[in-house]
Amino acid sequence: RDRVRPFPDFPEPGVLFRDISPLLKDPVAFRTLIDLLEDHVRASFPKIDFIVGLDSRGFLIGTPLAQRLGIGFVPVRKKGKLPGATESISYSLEYGKAAELEVQSDAVEPGQKVVIVDDLLATGGTMRAACELLKRLKAEILECLVIIELKALKGSEKLNSIPFYSLLQYD
Secondary structure, X not given: OOOOEEEEXXXXXXXXEEEOHHHHHOHHHHHHHHHHHHHHHHHHOOOOOEEEXXXXXXXXXXXXXXXXXXXXXXXXXXXXXXXXXXXXXXXXXXXXXXXXXXXXXXXXXXXXXXXXXXXXXXXXXXXXXXXXXXXXXXXXXXXXXXXXEEHHHOHHHHHOOXXXXXXXXXX
């Protein structure tokens, strides 16, 4: 928690941004973060096929976590960043802007088990959109996993009963 830095009024007035940059810069804290997430995932799910990471900070924790678990990593990107056939979804961002996410159409086979990873859950729009994409590919979503949850924004309620885990919570 002491490696998460608050930035008031970013990206707009009234928003308190939780920055994980100090955590990423500290090799001991970063290793501890991945250790904690690995322990949680191993204890919760004996069989997983992929860690799915959300663009872009979900890549930073998703790839080392997948490596530790000995499984593959699947990126969910912003629109236009992936080659080949893709599935895409439009959704609203926290601050009223429209956005689109994509995943490669052959990234996951029907029935494969995934855990979706990102750095933070705020209003839940991005995570919910990623869940919808993976459901289109007929993946079995075991859990959505984040470092930080902003509880007051109630983003986990948008996940429609998909299991959710956060390492740190802020009101």
